[in-house]
Amino acid sequence: MSEAPKKYMNPYLAGFFLGFVLLATIYITGRGLGASGAFKSVVIQAVNTVAPEHAASADYYADYNASNPEGPMKSWLVFEMLGVLIGAFLSAVAANRVSLKLEKGPGVRNRTRIIAAIIGGILFGFGSQLGRGCTSGSALSGMAVMSFGGIITMLAIFGMAYMTAYFFRGLWIKKQ
Amino acid sequence: MGPLVPDIISGEFNFMIALIVGIGFGFALEQAGFASTKKLVGLFYGYDFTVLRVFFTAGITAMVGVVVLNHLNLLDVSIIYINPTFLWSALVGGAIMGLGFIIGGFCPGTSACAAATGRVDGWAFLLGGTIGIFAFAEGFPLWKDLYLAENWGPVLMFEQFGLSREVFGVIMILVAAASFVMTQLIENKVNGKETRWFKPVIIKNTILVATPVLLVIMVMTTPNRTEVMNTRIDEKIAAGECNPQMMDADKLAYELMNQYYKYNVIDVRSPQEFEAFHIPTAINIPLDDMHESRNLSIVIQNIKINVFYGADINQSQRACMVSKYFGKSDNFALKLTANEFNQQYFQLSQVNFEGSKSEVDLFKFRQEAGEKLKEIGESVANLDKPVEKKETRVKGGCS
Numbered sequence: 001m002s003e004a005p006k007k008y009m010n011p012y013l014a015g016f017f018l019g020f021v022l023l024a025t026i027y028i029t030g031r032g033l034g035a036s037g038a039f040k041s042v043v044i045q046a047v048n049t050v051a052p053e054h055a056a057s058a059d060y061y062a063d064y065n066a067s068n069p070e071g072p073m074k075s076w077l078v079f080e081m082l083g084v085l086i087g088a089f090l091s092a093v094a095a096n097r098v099s100l101k102l103e104k105g106p107g108v109r110n111r112t113r114i115i116a117a118i119i120g121g122i123l124f125g126f127g128s129q130l131g132r133g134c135t136s137g138s139a140l141s142g143m144a145v146m147s148f149g150g151i152i153t154m155l156a157i158f159g160m161a162y163m164t165a166y167f168f169r170g171l172w173i174k175k176q
Numbered sequence: 177m178g179p180l181v182p183d184i185i186s187g188e189f190n191f192m193i194a195l196i197v198g199i200g201f202g203f204a205l206e207q208a209g210f211a212s213t214k215k216l217v218g219l220f221y222g223y224d225f226t227v228l229r230v231f232f233t234a235g236i237t238a239m240v241g242v243v244v245l246n247h248l249n250l251l252d253v254s255i256i257y258i259n260p261t262f263l264w265s266a267l268v269g270g271a272i273m274g275l276g277f278i279i280g281g282f283c284p285g286t287s288a289c290a291a292a293t294g295r296v297d298g299w300a301f302l303l304g305g306t307i308g309i310f311a312f313a314e315g316f317p318l319w320k321d322l323y324l325a326e327n328w329g330p331v332l333m334f335e336q337f338g339l340s341r342e343v344f345g346v347i348m349i350l351v352a353a354a355s356f357v358m359t360q361l362i363e364n365k366v367n368g369k370e371t372r373w374f375k376p377v378i379i380k381n382t383i384l385v386a387t388p389v390l391l392v393i394m395v396m397t398t399p400n401r402t403e404v405m406n407t408r409i410d411e412k413i414a415a416g417e418c419n420p421q422m423m424d425a426d427k428l429a430y431e432l433m434n435q436y437y438k439y440n441v442i443d444v445r446s447p448q449e450f451e452a453f454h455i456p457t458a459i460n461i462p463l464d465d466m467h468e469s470r471n472l473s474i475v476i477q478n479i480k481i482n483v484f485y486g487a488d489i490n491q492s493q494r495a496c497m498v499s500k501y502f503g504k505s506d507n508f509a510l511k512l513t514a515n516e517f518n519q520q521y522f523q524l525s526q527v528n529f530e531g532s533k534s535e536v537d538l539f540k541f542r543q544e545a546g547e548k549l550k551e552i553g554e555s556v557a558n559l560d561k562p563v564e565k566k567e568t569r570v571k572g573g574c575s
Contacts, residue, residue, distance in 0.1 A: 008215075011229035012356075012384070014208035018230060019237025021200040026242060027250075028193055030179030031257040033201055035285035036305070043309045060316035079191045081288060083198015088289035090199070091206035100294045103213045103281075117297040120280015121287065121304020122311065124273050128284060129312040130323060131269020133259060135283040136201075138266075140231065142259045144238035146344060148331040149261030156270020158219075161278045165220035168278050172217050 006095040022144055029076070032141020036128035038081035040064075041072040048072065077137075105172040116171055131156075178251040202289055204234075211289040213281035213297060220278060222366040225359035232352040240388045243345050247395040249402075258330035265323050280304065342396045346389055353385040402467055409497045420496035423483050423508035425517055426538075429545040432457060436552055440480040444495045445487050445514060453518050455485065456553020463491055466498050476504045485510035485517065521546035 008014070022033055044064055048055045048071075055061040068075065092098045104113040128134040131153045133142070139157060142150010181190050208230040209215040218224025245251035277283055282290060282301045290298025312319075334344035364371045399407065412418055431439060432455075441458040443450050450460035461471045463486065475482065475498075482504060484495035492509040499507045512520065521542050529536055 008209035008226070009207040011208055011226045012233050014204055015230040015233025016237050018201070018204035018208070019234035019241070021197060021204055022234060022238040023241035023245075024200075025197045026238065026256055027178040027180070027245060028185065028197075029181045029190065030255060033197070033285075035283070035288065036309070039284060039302070039305050040309050043306050043313065046306075047310070047313070058313070058316070059320075060313040074191075076190065076194045079194035080198035080201065083195040083200075084202035084205070084285065084288050085198075085292040086195075087199035087202025087204075088206040088211060088292040089202075091203040092211065092293035095207070097206070097211070098294050100296065102296045103290075104297070105214070113297055114300045117280050117282070117300035118304035118307070120276045120278075120282065121301040121306075122308035123276030123304075124280060124283060124301075125276075125305035125308025125310075126312045127269045127272030127274075127276055127308075128305075129269070129309055130265050130319065131273060132262065132265065134273060134285065135231075135277075136285040138259055138270075140235055143235035143348075144242060145253075145256060145258050146239065146333040146341065147259040147261070148328070148333050148336050149263075149266050150259040151333050152261070152263075153259075153266045153270040153273075156267045157274040157277060157283075160271040160274025161220050162274075164275055164278050169221065171279070172214070172281070173221050173223075 005097045008095075019144075022141065026141075026144060031076075032137065032144060033080065034077045034133060034137030034141065035081060035084070036125065036134040037075070037077035037137060039125060040129065041075050041078045044072040105170075106174050108171055112171070178245065179256060201285070202292065205286060205289045206293065210286040211293045211295065211298070213290065213295075216283075216286060217278070217281050222362050225363050228359055229356060232355065236349055236352050236388060239345055239348060240391055243341060243392055243395055246341075247398075247400050249400060258332065261326075261328040261331045262324065263326035263328060265325065268322065276308075340396075342392050345392045349385065349388050349392070356381075405467055405498070405501055409494065409501060412497065413494070418493050418497055420493055420500070420507055420509045422511050425510060425512040425520060426541070426545075428455075428483060428510060429521060429542070429549065432552065433545060433548050436556065438479075438481060439483055440474070440477060441483045441485070442475065442495065443486070443514065444484055444491055449487065449514070453514060455514070455517055456549040457556055458485075463495055463498070466495065467502070472502055475499050476502060481506040481508065483508045483510055485512070485514055487515075488513055521549065 009017075025031070025033055044055070044061055047061055048065065055065065064072065072078075089098070102110055102113060104110070124134065128138075131138055133139075133150070133153065135154070135157060138150045139154030141147075143154065181193075185193065205211065209226055210230070215224055215226055219227040242251065242253065242256075246253045273283070280287075280301050282298065284302075284305055287298045287301035287305065291302055292298075316323075332341075334341050337344065339347075361371055363369075409418075428439075428441075432441070436457050439457070441455055443454045443458045443460045444463040444466065445460070446462055447460055450458075454460065459474065461474065465471055466475060482496075482499055484492040484499070484507065486492045486495065489509065489511075492513075496507040496509050510517070524539065524543055524546070
């Protein structure tokens with residue numbers, strides 16, 4: 001592993017490739033890409049396994065289980081996300097980018113970064129359920145099919161991130 | 177034709193496709209640098225707009241692709257999944273996600289990529305994501321009202337603005353192109369780089385932007401297959417070439433009484449009119465829907481002879497033309513309209529029995545035919561109905 005990591009692909013080319021994957025997905029399956037739905041399947045499967053009584057009594061799980069009789073893990077998005085893990089890994093191997101590390105802004109402690117990542121994940125996970133999809137399922141796929149809901153979710157995500165970026169700059173850029 | 181699932185590709189194999197699609201998705205994200213949180217967050221501090229470039233290019237590529245495939249009748253946009261719009265939950269959910277993005281530095285898809293390439297923060301974000309979803313599920317009764325408020329259904333962006341799909345597509349391309357230029361300027365400024373305008377680069381980029389715009393404009397200006405069909409048929413009618421074989425009503429009644437199974441009697445009026453009255457054994461395919469693939473398989477049956485009838489002769493003759501256009505040769509247009517047929521066989525006015533013998537015979541035949549047809553109609557009603565093929569909207573999204 002002495003070789004240096006390769007440069008990233010030209011963003012427009014990568015975007016074109018991603019758009020092509022998305023288009024193929026829409027053509028073949030009639031639906032776009034997604035990500036957070038797979039996490040949801042994992043959560044529901046876990047609750048079903050650990051606390052079946054609770055899963056049967058709480059509305060949210062009961063509704064989901066009723067509409068997905070084959071079980072939460074037998075879902076399109078779960079398989080798609082497995083593919084994402086494989087695809088990302090292969091791509092990183094090909095470009096020499098696999099390494100165990102923690103990426104963070106300058107001067108940020110490891111503990112801070114991990115806690116921030118977990119908090120960010122919690123917010124994103126929560127928001128994706130409320131907004132019916134994340135950046136992939138709602139914003140990107142929504143844009144491709146010109147869904148109104150998808151595009152306003154996208155605007156809300158990026159709008160909010162820009163509005164609050166100033167307050168969290170300590171996490172990412174050097175303080176001036 | 178498309179989407180291929182569930183009619184052409186089905187069930188379990190769909191999951192294989194999901195896996196393959198996922199590999200492509202993950203590969204593209206990682207190649208773009210989306211596994212790196214600093215690259216992602218760069219968007220919000222102006223030092224790296226890769227996310228915007230990749231995201232917009234991907235969205236535009238897929239969008240233009242959908243427009244083109246739809247135009248070529250290769251993709252049925254009426255059944256692809258459209259994220260439903262729940263106004264408040266979309267906005268509030270989006271805002272919470274935005275906050276999560278700036279604090280955590282990932283979104284779910286990119287955190288998975290980061291995790292796969294060995295980044296510990298990616299794993300932390302994934303863990304957080306599952307906790308967040310768990311929290312949402314546990315507290316669901318608390319935000320159920322917000323979650324379900326303002327349900328607008330699967331609204332489309334261009335419908336909201338009263339534009340056509342194509343015009344909106346062109347606007348999106350231009351907005352994207354403008355944002356690419358703007359963000360490049362900002363990025364250069366933040367990184368202390370001088371912006372230089374090279375002529376060849378400008379020309380190359382203009383061509384790159386012009387290509388999708390031209391594609392969409394081509395879609396707007398060229399007729400789609402249905403329009404081509406209609407103009408060809410209109411031309412033929414105008415040139416007086418619309419002279420399909422005509423079928424006499426008495427002949428049809430006789431044939432139906434003796435060998436109804438040889439005939440495919442097709443009512444081309446609206447379903448409401450069909451419901452009110454139709455010739456026994458007839459099936460209903462409205463003229464405007466006849467060219468759709470699910471109907472063509474019924475219209476084009478080698479062993480059957482088509483007999484079309486409608487609210488007027490023009491309708492039934494046009495139906496013959498459509499059928500012929502798609503390669504079916506045995507087409508007849510009924511000489512009578514639906515209402516005339518109804519009167520002639522089912523609402524007979526009394527005839528003068530003192531009149532000529534032929535008149536009386538005809539009356540008797542028609543009376544008998546009416547009764548017999550009703551009987552046949554009832555007995556085959558359940559036998560001969562074409563299997564209804566339901567085309568439902570595909571399920572999807574992150575739920």
